Amino acid sequence: MTNTEHDVSGHAHHELSFIRKWIFSTDHKVIGIQYGLTALLFLLFGFGLMLLMRWQLAYPGDPVPLIGWLFSDEQMPGGVMLPEFYNQLGAMHGTIMVFLGVVPLAVGAFGNYIVPLQIGAPDMAFPKLNMASYWAYFLGGVVMLASFLVPAGAAKAGWTSYPPLADIETMGQTMWLFGMVFLITSSLLGAINFLTTIIQLRTEGMTYMRMPFFTWVQFVTAFLLLLAFPPLEAASVLQLFDRLVGTSFFLPSGLVVSGEVLDVSGGGSPLLWQHLFWFLAHPEVYVLILPAMGIVGEIIANNTRKPLWGYKLMIYSIIFLGFMSFIVWAHHMFITGMGTALSAFFQITTMIISVPSVVLLSGLFLSLWGSSLRFTTPMLFALAFLPMFGIGGLTGLPLGLAPTDIPLHDTMYIIGHFHYLVAPGTILALFGGIYYWFPKVTGRRMNDVLGKIHFWGTFIFMNGIFMPMFIQGLAGVSRRLYDGGATYEFASNVIHYNEFMSISAWLLAVAQLPFIFNFFWSIWKGKETNENPWEATTLEWTATPTPPIPHGNFATTPIVYRDPYEYSVPGEETDFLPQNQP
Amino acid sequence: MLDFLDISKYLGLPTSATAHAPGIDYMMSLVHWLMLVLCVGWGVYFIYVLFRFRQSKNPTASYEGARGKYSKMQEGAVILIESALLVGFAFPLWGQLKNEFPAENTAFEVHIIAEQFTWNIHYPGADGIFGRRDIHLIDLSTNPIGLDETDPAAADDLVMINELHLPVDRDVVINLSSKDVIHSFGVPQFRIKQDVIPGLVIPIWFRPTLEGEFEIACAQLCGISHYRMRGFVTVEPQARVTDWIQQMIDEGAAF
Numbered sequence: 079m080t081n082t083e084h085d086v087s088g089h090a091h092h093e094l095s096f097i098r099k100w101i102f103s104t105d106h107k108v109i110g111i112q113y114g115l116t117a118l119l120f121l122l123f124g125f126g127l128m129l130l131m132r133w134q135l136a137y138p139g140d141p142v143p144l145i146g147w148l149f150s151d152e153q154m155p156g157g158v159m160l161p162e163f164y165n166q167l168g169a170m171h172g173t174i175m176v177f178l179g180v181v182p183l184a185v186g187a188f189g190n191y192i193v194p195l196q197i198g199a200p201d202m203a204f205p206k207l208n209m210a211s212y213w214a215y216f217l218g219g220v221v222m223l224a225s226f227l228v229p230a231g232a233a234k235a236g237w238t239s240y241p242p243l244a245d246i247e248t249m250g251q252t253m254w255l256f257g258m259v260f261l262i263t264s265s266l267l268g269a270i271n272f273l274t275t276i277i278q279l280r281t282e283g284m285t286y287m288r289m290p291f292f293t294w295v296q297f298v299t300a301f302l303l304l305l306a307f308p309p310l311e312a313a314s315v316l317q318l319f320d321r322l323v324g325t326s327f328f329l330p331s332g333l334v335v336s337g338e339v340l341d342v343s344g345g346g347s348p349l350l351w352q353h354l355f356w357f358l359a360h361p362e363v364y365v366l367i368l369p370a371m372g373i374v375g376e377i378i379a380n381n382t383r384k385p386l387w388g389y390k391l392m393i394y395s396i397i398f399l400g401f402m403s404f405i406v407w408a409h410h411m412f413i414t415g416m417g418t419a420l421s422a423f424f425q426i427t428t429m430i431i432s433v434p435s436v437v438l439l440s441g442l443f444l445s446l447w448g449s450s451l452r453f454t455t456p457m458l459f460a461l462a463f464l465p466m467f468g469i470g471g472l473t474g475l476p477l478g479l480a481p482t483d484i485p486l487h488d489t490m491y492i493i494g495h496f497h498y499l500v501a502p503g504t505i506l507a508l509f510g511g512i513y514y515w516f517p518k519v520t521g522r523r524m525n526d527v528l529g530k531i532h533f534w535g536t537f538i539f540m541n542g543i544f545m546p547m548f549i550q551g552l553a554g555v556s557r558r559l560y561d562g563g564a565t566y567e568f569a570s571n572v573i574h575y576n577e578f579m580s581i582s583a584w585l586l587a588v589a590q591l592p593f594i595f596n597f598f599w600s601i602w603k604g605k606e607t608n609e610n611p612w613e614a615t616t617l618e619w620t621a622t623p624t625p626p627i628p629h630g631n632f633a634t635t636p637i638v639y640r641d642p643y644e645y646s647v648p649g650e651e652t653d654f655l656p657q658n659q660p
Numbered sequence: 661m662l663d664f665l666d667i668s669k670y671l672g673l674p675t676s677a678t679a680h681a682p683g684i685d686y687m688m689s690l691v692h693w694l695m696l697v698l699c700v701g702w703g704v705y706f707i708y709v710l711f712r713f714r715q716s717k718n719p720t721a722s723y724e725g726a727r728g729k730y731s732k733m734q735e736g737a738v739i740l741i742e743s744a745l746l747v748g749f750a751f752p753l754w755g756q757l758k759n760e761f762p763a764e765n766t767a768f769e770v771h772i773i774a775e776q777f778t779w780n781i782h783y784p785g786a787d788g789i790f791g792r793r794d795i796h797l798i799d800l801s802t803n804p805i806g807l808d809e810t811d812p813a814a815a816d817d818l819v820m821i822n823e824l825h826l827p828v829d830r831d832v833v834i835n836l837s838s839k840d841v842i843h844s845f846g847v848p849q850f851r852i853k854q855d856v857i858p859g860l861v862i863p864i865w866f867r868p869t870l871e872g873e874f875e876i877a878c879a880q881l882c883g884i885s886h887y888r889m890r891g892f893v894t895v896e897p898q899a900r901v902t903d904w905i906q907q908m909i910d911e912g913a914a915f
Contacts, residue, residue, distance in 0.1 A: 333839070415860065418759060448722030482750075553672050
């Protein structure tokens with residue numbers, strides 16, 4: 079099945095020093111692992127910020143127990159969180175989870191490691207660019223973390239950084255902008271690399287319509303990263319100018335802050351920032367969700383033992399979705415005062431984009447029909463993704479229609495909506511991906527019992543956190559409130575959910591302990607696995623040893639003879655036919 | 661209009677207190693019906709499949725998989741319903757709020773000038789004309805909106821902080837502006853939410869239909885005290901609104 083008979087040690091590789099091998103490596107697999115570990119740490123850190131916030135939301139004004147004393151007097155005097163610190167935590171939670179956690183894990187880690195293996199490429203097209211991309215990301219992360227230490231702390235104008243508030247905020251906002259410049263640069267380098275690799279380095283026989291689903295979504299995602307991120311990089315630089323050299327790109331004339339007329343030239347537009355921001359941030363939503371869908375597609379095909387339903391239709395849907403994602407951004411801005419023509423356009427495009435989304439979800443659901451289901455740990459995560467993504471997607475409908483957006487905009491309803499897509503949606507899928515490809519990377523399997531405990535805890539508590547948000551949002555409770563809405567009379571009927579959600583969040587943290595233990599324990603002590611433990615068909619399992627050969631991946635270049643998911647082909651001896659089997 | 665479809669009270673929406681609110685609530689109900697039907701449909705299918713096609717029950721998978729037109733029909737239905745929601749509800753409702761402003765001089769008019777972290781409410785007084793404002797006259801303790809006292813139109817104007825009195829059953833037009841950062845004027849019971857953007861004056865209109873006290877909640881993060889940027893709306897008969905304005909002027913409660 080694999081072509082290991084060749085002597086790979088004679089592949090003209092000298093023994094590399096530790097630093098070249100593990101730190102400044104150009105091997106896509108090592109870079110993928112670097113991305114993965116860094117992103118997981120950031121996910122944990124960003125989650126930790128939220129655990130602190132949830133204390134303040136559940137028990138406003140009570141001192142934080144156990145760890146409250148660790149914080150400075152500018153953050154939590156006497157352990158009681160200040161509103162300015164709460165706002166820092168909120169802005170940085172969003173920024174870190176999106177730009178330092180989920181995207182680097184979904185694209186930087188999974189994409190980097192898996193895509194070249196799945197298409198039979200020896201590495202990414204530009205290995206040094208790949209390394210530069212990781213280090214730009216790393217620097218961006220360092221800048222973001224360091225921003226907590228500057229005077230008056232980190233950015234506190236929300237992860238959306240709307241001016242004029244962001245323009246007049248303290249130094250943390252400048253750090254945020256520099257951090258974003260690094261992070262977007264990293265994404266750009268990565269996107270160019272993915273596109274070139276997938277277009278140029280597919281092995282013989284790997285036509286576009288034989289590419290695994292996961293590689294396809296990475297391909298479309300790379301286009302989104304390439305085309306959507308530069309506007310925010312430009313916008314960030316403009317906001318930096320506003321803050322540092324006195325320009326007024328986003329500042330209108332006649333601003334009066336705290337009774338003083340602001341000494342700026344004016345003439346700028348706060349709405350310009352919102353357009354530039356959402357022009358990035360809506361495609362960004364698909365950057366968060368598509369790779370997760372790709373992972374789920376791989377796991378479902380493998381564990382249903384049958385081809386994905388409507389493979390071509392799903393590919394076309396992904397392409398269409400990617401295209402449409404560029405022309406829906408202003409549905410985030412209905413209540414800025416949008417008139418009828420513009421709002422009609424963006425409502426129509428938003429309803430249109432729901433069509434391929436429904437096709438994709440239906441395709442994954444229908445793939446289960448006629449299957450022979452294996453409830454492995456990765457499969458549990460992939461299956462749970464489907465209804466969670468469904469809830470997240472459906473709750474987007476009333477937000478995408480302007481009149482129903484009025485009562486729900488900027489409430490907890492939208493927080494519930496996008497978290498269902500990104501947390502119980504994407505993050506569950508990413509966990510599934512970790513369990514699925516862990517044997518490929520380490521040669522060992524993660525423990526199944528711990529994996530299932532991790533799954534059920536994560537699944538239940540995530541719903542415990544996010545489901546009540548819909549109830550609070552429908553009642554009108556705004557997001558980003560330091561006291562969780564306690565100020566308002568109309569929130570009094572639903573305010574008690576805050577405690578329930580917070581306890582769910584802390585239990586969600588406890589539910590991650592088996593995962594963290596399992597992850598490290600399995601690296602060294604996990605059960606050793608054979609070449610293809612899941613009896614999969616795609617090249618990363620069938621054409622290269624487990625773990626793969628450093629630098630070069632394949633002893634002999636694989637040749638592809640068939641479609642990616644030839645499971646349970648009638649009349650065959652095994653229930654899976656590898657893509658490279660003649 | 662098919663009233664039984666209205667499930668807004670089960671959705672937990674606040675009491676509706678304006679003329680346009682029931683329309684939004686009805687549309688909200690329809691959208692949630694669509695969500696519910698899809699969710700239950702796929703949910704039942706999902707659970708059935710998980711039992712029906714587990715490995716022990718179905719050891720050999722079918723290479724062909726699902727057939728039939730159900731999926732296409734579902735797609736078609738979703739497209740039809742979404743189109744109906746757009747054409748039948750979303751466009752008309754939005755058009756009504758954005759384009760069908762009450763005729764000049766028929767509505768009760770106020771200006772709201774938002775700032776960190778209060779709502780300054782400017783009533784024109786008996787003459788119905790708003791006095792001139794100048795940012796250079798702004799003084800936080802005596803003149804928060806920079807009203808020009810030398811303008812004759814300003815003589816009977818009233819400026820209050822966080823206290824908005826509106827007449828019931830009469831169209832209301834509010835001109836929203838901000839001195840500093842973006843705020844958002846939201847009153848949940850009114851089904852009204854409008855970003856208040858510095859540099860722009862944004863008019864909104866609605867017709868309160870329910871007397872009572874309501875809260876204005878700033879819905880856009882505007883700084884450290886955003887969470888308590890609260891105002892109060894009192895909806896009462898026009899005569900009492902007029903009396904209250906005169907009483908505030910007489911008492912010197914205003915700036």
